[in-house]
Amino acid sequence: MYRFLRPLLFLLDAEQSHNLTLFALRCITLFPGGRGLLRALFANRTPSLTVELMGLQFPNPVGLAAGLDKNARYQNALSDLGFGFLELGTVTPLPQTGNPLKRLFRLSENNAIINRMGFNSIGAEAFVYNLRKQGRPGIIGINIGKNKDTTNEQAIEDYLKTFTAVYTYADYIAINISSPNTPGLRDLQDQQRLDKLLGQLKHEQVALGKTRRVYVPIAIKISPDLDDDHITTIAQLALTHRLDAIIATNTTISRPDLEGHPYAREQGGLSGRPLKDLSTAVIKKLYGELQGRVAIIGLGGVENAEDAWEKLVAGADLIQVYTALIYQGPRLVRDIVSGLTRRVETSGCATLAETVAKARSGIHLMR
Numbered sequence: 126m127y128r129f130l131r132p133l134l135f136l137l138d139a140e141q142s143h144n145l146t147l148f149a150l151r152c153i154t155l156f157p158g159g160r161g162l163l164r165a166l167f168a169n170r171t172p173s174l175t176v177e178l179m180g181l182q183f184p185n186p187v188g189l190a191a192g193l194d195k196n197a198r199y200q201n202a203l204s205d206l207g208f209g210f211l212e213l214g215t216v217t218p219l220p221q222t223g224n225p226l227k228r229l230f231r232l233s234e235n236n237a238i239i240n241r242m243g244f245n246s247i248g249a250e251a252f253v254y255n256l257r258k259q260g261r262p263g264i265i266g267i268n269i270g271k272n273k274d275t276t277n278e279q280a281i282e283d284y285l286k287t288f289t290a291v292y293t294y295a296d297y298i299a300i301n302i303s304s305p306n307t308p309g310l311r312d313l314q315d316q317q318r319l320d321k322l323l324g325q326l327k328h329e330q331v332a333l334g335k336t337r338r339v340y341v342p343i344a345i346k347i348s349p350d351l352d353d354d355h356i357t358t359i360a361q362l363a364l365t366h367r368l369d370a371i372i373a374t375n376t377t378i379s380r381p382d383l384e385g386h387p388y389a390r391e392q393g394g395l396s397g398r399p400l401k402d403l404s405t406a407v408i409k410k411l412y413g414e415l416q417g418r419v420a421i422i423g424l425g426g427v428e429n430a431e432d433a434w435e436k437l438v439a440g441a442d443l444i445q446v447y448t449a450l451i452y453q454g455p456r457l458v459r460d461i462v463s464g465l466t467r468r469v470e471t472s473g474c475a476t477l478a479e480t481v482a483k484a485r486s487g488i489h490l491m492r
């Protein structure tokens with residue numbers, strides 16, 4: 126179906142067609158039987174793919190990446206597409222409109238997107254209102270950021286405010302310090318700043334855990350443009366602060382494989398196929414440092430079960446998708462889930478975790 130709709134949607138401006146598709150998806154769920162129909166079409170039941178991580182049980186390892194549902198408007202419809210979890214946001218403390226249009230570019234020949242959305246967000250209060258209205262259809266991560274006008278010196282206040290506001294409604298909270306579209310945000314990945322930020326968030330997590338009687342895991346989302354030393358530093362900080370997960374990676378400001386493309390010089394973050402190897406290399410390096418002591422959520426250019434498998438073997442415990450969903454539509458999730466299920470079945474293992482462990486140790490032995 127999406128195969129036939131895509132050429133029409135791609136005639137529209139990229140951001141308009143994003144919004145229209147999500148709106149149409151939500152309309153389907155408002156019809157009686159609509160949600161059941163979506164689930165029947167897209168959601169596979171796959172006990173062998175269940176992942177136990179961060180004290181949560183993920184029905185499968187394929188998540189929706191942050192940025193598609195920035196304002197918590199579509200989580201019921203999206204969960205019917207068979208995702209194992211959804212990451213909503215990025216949400217900022219106060220509402221902001223983001224960068225001026227046009228700020229989203231499709232690079233169809235490369236199965237890629239360049240975006241400079243700049244955290245368009247309805248703000249934490251309205252976001253929480255939406256969350257409460259829609260309920261929690263499955264595992265929900267909430268990705269938080271800072272307002273554009275907030276300086277990096279005051280950024281911790283922004284993160285703490287939103288962290289506290291969404292705490293009760295999240296299964297995990299992702300700290301976005303890697304979007305290239307908010308000036309200076311990526312500097313929060315620097316050792317001293319990150320140390321301070323994580324220290325305060327961890328302190329808040331403990332305090333909220335006591336008063337609200339629930340432990341909500343913390344993840345940080347990092348950039349693919351870090352060098353090896355920087356990745357090592359971040360891994361060490363994650364261990365020191367007992368972080369629950371690292372999400373690797375956000376979009377890149379580099380332009381691999383885009384020579385001569387008319388959009389290559391557009392400012393913003395590049396996602397999709399050209400990001401794939403860059404993000405896998407970050408995951409590999411991170412896993413080498415962490416050895417399973419902190420969970421890794423891997424993403425960047427995952428277009429099929431093979432790509433998902435590559436990220437898992439590199440060290441990811443879960444994966445996420447965004448850009449390929451725009452190009453392939455909702456069957457992407459079902460196809461990745463089926464492909465991974467087949468891998469488990471043919472490996473002779475009972476679970477995905479065992480299958481991945483076997484593959485990782487095979488690679489290790491071959492070195």
Ligand SMILES: Cc1cc2nc3c(=O)[nH]c(=O)nc-3n(C[C@H](O)[C@H](O)[C@H](O)COP(=O)(O)O)c2cc1C
Nearest residue numbers: 190191192215240374375396397425426446447448
């Ligand atoms: C249009 C667009 C908007 C995005 N917005 C966000 C965002 O608000 N917060 C965030 O952490 N990542 C955001 N991302 C990055 C994605 O979550 C993801 O890290 C990146 O696109 C790599 O995955 P992919 O290659 O599967 O798209 C956005 C990506 C795109 C394409």
